[in-house]
Amino acid sequence: MTRSAFRKWFWVHKWSSLVCTAFLLVICVTGLPLIFGEEIEHLLDTDPPYASLPADTPNANLDGIVAKSRQMYPNEIIVSTFMDDDEPKVVVTMAPSWEAFKANRKVAHWIKYDARTAQVIRQSKPLTEESPTFLGLMLTLHRDMFAGLPGELFLGAMGFLFVAAIVSGIAVYGPFMRKLDFATVRADRSPRLKWLDLHNMIGVVTLAWALVVGATGVINELSKPMFMLWQNTDVKAMLEPFKGQTTPTVPEMSSVQQALETAQAAVPNMRITSVVFPGSQFGSPFHYLLWAKGKEPLTSRLFSPVMVDARTGKLQAVVEMPWYLRALEVSRPLHFGDYGGMPLKIIWALLDLVTILVLGSGLYLWLSRRTSPAAEADTELVESNAGAALAVSREAAE
Amino acid sequence: MRFGFSQIWRWPAALAVLMAFGLLSALLGQGGVWWVLSWIALAVPLLVIAAAWQKRRRPVESRS
Numbered sequence: 001m002t003r004s005a006f007r008k009w010f011w012v013h014k015w016s017s018l019v020c021t022a023f024l025l026v027i028c029v030t031g032l033p034l035i036f037g038e039e040i041e042h043l044l045d046t047d048p049p050y051a052s053l054p055a056d057t058p059n060a061n062l063d064g065i066v067a068k069s070r071q072m073y074p075n076e077i078i079v080s081t082f083m084d085d086d087e088p089k090v091v092v093t094m095a096p097s098w099e100a101f102k103a104n105r106k107v108a109h110w111i112k113y114d115a116r117t118a119q120v121i122r123q124s125k126p127l128t129e130e131s132p133t134f135l136g137l138m139l140t141l142h143r144d145m146f147a148g149l150p151g152e153l154f155l156g157a158m159g160f161l162f163v164a165a166i167v168s169g170i171a172v173y174g175p176f177m178r179k180l181d182f183a184t185v186r187a188d189r190s191p192r193l194k195w196l197d198l199h200n201m202i203g204v205v206t207l208a209w210a211l212v213v214g215a216t217g218v219i220n221e222l223s224k225p226m227f228m229l230w231q232n233t234d235v236k237a238m239l240e241p242f243k244g245q246t247t248p249t250v251p252e253m254s255s256v257q258q259a260l261e262t263a264q265a266a267v268p269n270m271r272i273t274s275v276v277f278p279g280s281q282f283g284s285p286f287h288y289l290l291w292a293k294g295k296e297p298l299t300s301r302l303f304s305p306v307m308v309d310a311r312t313g314k315l316q317a318v319v320e321m322p323w324y325l326r327a328l329e330v331s332r333p334l335h336f337g338d339y340g341g342m343p344l345k346i347i348w349a350l351l352d353l354v355t356i357l358v359l360g361s362g363l364y365l366w367l368s369r370r371t372s373p374a375a376e377a378d379t380e381l382v383e384s385n386a387g388a389a390l391a392v393s394r395e396a397a398e
Numbered sequence: 399m400r401f402g403f404s405q406i407w408r409w410p411a412a413l414a415v416l417m418a419f420g421l422l423s424a425l426l427g428q429g430g431v432w433w434v435l436s437w438i439a440l441a442v443p444l445l446v447i448a449a450a451w452q453k454r455r456r457p458v459e460s461r462s
Binding site for chain 2: 204206351
C-alpha cells in the first residue's frame with residue numbers, strides 16, 4: 001500500500017469510527033441483555049402457570065376465543081390473534097377502532113388465553129398505560145433511541161459507518177503488522193502501544209462476526225421501509241380486484257377457525273402462528289392474513305402469508321415473499337444469535353463485550369493522540385512500527 | 399524482517415473463515431453436531447484473544 005493510500009484509508013477508519021462509536025457503545029451495552037431476552041422474560045414472568053394437561057390435548061376452537069374477546073369488549077375490534085409455538089397460549093390483541101389503532105398502535109391491549117382451555121390467563125392495560133419493561137427499554141434504546149422510524153434510519157446509518165470502519169480497519173491493518181507477529185501485545189512499553197495492539201488484535205480476530213452482526217443490524221433497521229415497499233407494490237397489486245368493496249363487519253366475517261384450517265391445508269408443512277384481521281394496516285381490508293412459518297431451524301425463520309377471504313372463507317393465495325424480505329428474515333437470527341442454544345448466546349455476549357473493548361480502545365487511541373491531525377496517521381505507524389515506516393515511504397517512492 | 403501480505407493475513411483470514419463457518423453451521427445445520435461445531439468455531443477466536451493477552455510482553459520488572 002502506498003503512503004497516500006494508507007493515509008486515505010486511515011482517514012476513513014478514523015472518521016467512520018469517531019462518528020459511530022458513541023452510538024455503537026450504547027448499542028453494544030443494550031444489546032447484551034437482549035441476547036438473553038427470552039430467558040430474562042421467563043424469569044420476570046409473573047403470570048399464573050398453565051393448567052397441566054396431557055401433551056396431546058387439542059387446542060380450543062379459535063372462534064370461541066374470538067367470541068369471548070368480543071363479549072368482553074363489545075365496542076372494540078380485534079386486531080390479531082397470535083398462537084405461540086413454544087407455549088400453549090393464544091394472545092388476542094384488541095383496539096377501540098381501526099382508526100384509533102392506525103393513529104397510534106399503543107391504544108391496543110391484549111388478552112392472553114390458555115390455548116387448550118380458552119381460559120383467560122392475563123389481560124394487559126392499553127399499551128399507552130403499561131409501564132415500560134426493562135427489556136422494552138433496552139430494545140428501544142438499541143433500535144431507535146425513542147425516535148421511531150427516523151431513529152431506526154439514523155442508527156441504521158451508524159451501523160453502516162460501523163461496517164465502513166471495519167472495512168477500512170482491514171485496509172490499514174497490514175501496514176501496522178509488517179514487523180509484528182500475529183496477536184502480539186506489547187504491554188511492556190506505553191499504555192498507548194498496548195491498547196493499539198489490543199485494538200488491532202481483537203478487531204482483526206473478530207472481524208467476520210462484527211461484519212455479519214453490523215450488516216444484519218443495518219438490514220434490520222430497514223425493516224419498516226421494506227415492509228412499506230412490499231405493501232405498496234405486491235400487496236397493492238394483489239388487492240386490486242377487490243377495489244370498491246368494504247371491509248367486512250363482524251356479522252359478515254367468516255369463521256376464523258375455518259380460515260385457520262383452510263390456510264393450514266394450503267401449507268401442510270408449515271405452522272400458522274398468527275391471524276391478522278381484515279382492516280389492519282398490516283394486512284388486507286378484505287382478508288384474514290395468516291402468517292405461516294417452517295418447522296426446521298432455518299425455515300422457522302421464513303414466513304409465508306396466506307390470505308383467506310374474510311367474507312366467503314375461501315383461500316385467496318399463499319403469498320410468495322419478495323427477495324428483500326427473505327433477506328431480512330435470514331438476517332434476523334444472524335443478528336440476534338438466538339439460533340444455536342445457550343452456548344451460542346454466551347459466545348455472542350462475549351463477542352459483544354470484546355467489541356466494546358475495540359470501540360473503547362479506538363476512542364482512547366484518538367483521545368490520547370499527541371500530534372497534529374495531518375501527521376497523525378504517520379505517527380501511528382512510526383510509533384507502532386518504527387523500522388517499517390521507512391519501508392512504507394520507500395514503497396511509495398517505488 | 400518484514401512480513402508480506404500472506405504472512406500478515408494468514409491467521410486473521412483463517413479465523414475469519416472459521417467464524418463464517420461457525421455462523422452458518424448452526425443456521426443451516428439441523429441442530430446436534432452442527433451446533434457443537436458452531437460453538438467450537440466461534441469460541442476459537444475468543445480463545446485466541448485470551449491467549450494473546452496471556453502472552454503479552456509484560457514490563458521487565460513484573461517478569462519472573
